[in-house]
Amino acid sequence: LINLSYFDLFNVGSLIASTKDLLILGMSAGVSVRQHQQYAPQAKIDAVEIDPRIISIAKERFGVRENDNVRIYEADARPFLAASDKKYDMIEIDLFQGSSYIPFYVLTQEFFQSVFGHLNQQGVMMMNIFAPGKQEILEPALATIASVFPSVYAIPIHSNFVVLATKAQTSSEEIKD
Numbered sequence: 001l002i003n004l005s006y007f008d009l010f011n012v013g014s015l016i017a018s019t020k021d022l023l024i025l026g027m028s029a030g031v032s033v034r035q036h037q038q039y040a041p042q043a044k045i046d047a048v049e050i051d052p053r054i055i056s057i058a059k060e061r062f063g064v065r066e067n068d069n070v071r072i073y074e075a076d077a078r079p080f081l082a083a084s085d086k087k088y089d090m091i092e093i094d095l096f097q098g099s100s101y102i103p104f105y106v107l108t109q110e111f112f113q114s115v116f117g118h119l120n121q122q123g124v125m126m127m128n129i130f131a132p133g134k135q136e137i138l139e140p141a142l143a144t145i146a147s148v149f150p151s152v153y154a155i156p157i158h159s160n161f162v163v164l165a166t167k168a169q170t171s172s173e174e175i176k177d
Contacts, residue, residue: 018089019043023118025077025106026094030058033070041069046088048073048080078105081114089120093127102130107141112148119167125149127163 019040024032027049036043047064049055052074058064066072073080077095093115095106105111115125127145131138138154138161146152149165 018120018122021086021088021090021120022046023086023088023091024048024094025080025091027054027058027064027072028094029054030062030064032092032094033058033064034062037070043069045070046073046086047071048075048077050074050076078111078114081111081118084118086118087120088118088123090124090126091115091119093125107144109144109147112145116148116167121167123167125163125165125167127165129154129161129163130159131161 019036020043022036022040022043022045024036024045024047027033027047030047033045033047036045047070049058049072055072055074058072064070064072077093093106095102112125119125125145129138129141142152142154142163145163145165149167151166151168151170153164155162155164
């Protein structure tokens with residue numbers, strides 16, 4: 001696990017749920033898009049990024065291209081969800097802005113209710129929480145997620161935690177299988 005990054009752990013979601021329809025909130029310069037294209041080439045990916053510079057980097061440096069399976073939206077995550085009624089098999093969230101700063105409104109119960117509502121019945125949410133030694137970020141976030149999702153798991157990796165939350169009640173044994 002030491003040699004893995006949190007990006008690598010996002011691919012765990014595709015082992016738990018179908019990834020026919022995938023929503024990525026926060027493009028991480030396109031790393032997640034590229035990984036999902038490699039490991040789930042059939043996936044239809046909607047990628048949402050508020051920062052046009054990140055979209056440019058994803059396209060220019062990492063070769064991320066829109067095509068029949070990939071759509072890129074320059075938008076804020078919360079209004080994007082509010083304007084959409086599409087359901088996804090997996091929603092991946094990585095909205096930290098280069099440090100432990102994350103917009104407060106993407107850690108609210110209302111935001112997670114919106115994410116929950118955009119998941120298919122067996123859907124999975126994967127979220128990066130950057131919390132280097134800062135339980136004051138992690139613990140309230142996990143409590144808020146758990147107030148919406150019936151099953152929530154946090155996987156520590158370096159200074160990050162990858163949170164996996166399932167729309168359906170799921171045991172850790174089911175996740176491991």
